[in-house]
Amino acid sequence: MSPPHTGQFFARVLCRQLLLVMRRPIEMGNPLLFFAMVIVLFPLGLGPAPDKLANFAPGLLWITALLSNLLTSDAVFRSDFDDGSLEQLMLAPQPLFLSSLSYILAHWLTTGFLLALVSPVFALMLNLPISALGTLILSLLLGTAVLSLLGGIGAALTVGLKRGGMLISLLILPFYMPVLIFGAAAVQAAVTGTPPGPYLAILGAMLSLAIALAPLAIATGLRISLDA
Template identity: 70%
Template structure:
């Protein structure tokens, strides 16, 4: 049997991750449930006045998306590290850059994309103006991609540690901050009737930069974690 070509190999990895997730649907639903619950917390904490909720909605939705992404990023490599298949991946002839990209892409599809698609529902509950919905979905799609990629670096560096959960948030939250700034700025601009294009363009640039660099750092981090 010959080794599969690179694209086929990556596609197989993505499919494997998706199949694993579909077999345990709780793993997909948990971040969404978390999102819904935290959305419910904000009116309870800030008061139910629709006007004040609308003014906070952009930032609130983005912060919740960021947190649910953060909570799931710890699990990207955890299972495969525990059962040893990560070590096999490092020994595989395919470049680690692309296999890591496949892992992170699968994570993005499972958490980021599903969150972005369901976010208009919660946006309406928080009284966000309708005009801002396209900007919200677009900014969450791009931004969660950046966050999955950056979160992968943190996950790779902490996967070998027993108590990695808290540490990973310390490591990658500072790196999430620029994404949060431009993501929520895009939604706020759209809500006030301005074009959200510039902010989305900057998010797109961050996404490209993250695709180019983050898998390299993630691959280096995985090698360190496996060696240690």
């Protein structure tokens, strides 16, 4: 019997992860609910003046998306670590960095991707100009993918710890900052009418770099966590 080749195994892990989320849809709903709740808090805290909200909207939307991504990163490998599935993944003949990428892709599809799709609704609540919505979606699609990859590194390193939640924030928040800066700047540029292209290009470059390097770091992190 020949083992499934790398592409088949990548698809197997992806299907498995997506099915697991479908079986417990609240895991998909939680980050979206969190996003909605926090966005609703801003008009309450800052005052409902439309102009003021529109000024802050790019930053607020991006910070909230970042936090909601951070909220779920911790759980990427947690349940598979607890029930021993990760041990079996370590022993699989297929390369671990590709399987890790599969985990992250599933995580992004069920968090960042959905968040980018629903973000226009909340952007309008914050009075973001309609002309900036396209840039918002695009920047979130690119940016949240980078966040998921970076979060995966933190998750892999802390999965062996009982309470890794706080540690993962401290570990990866510094790496989230460049994404936040360029993501929010892209939306801000679209609001003020300057071309957002350069900022989106930088986000794309970050994504390329993260796709190339983060899976290797995740695979190594998992091996270290499983070794203990």
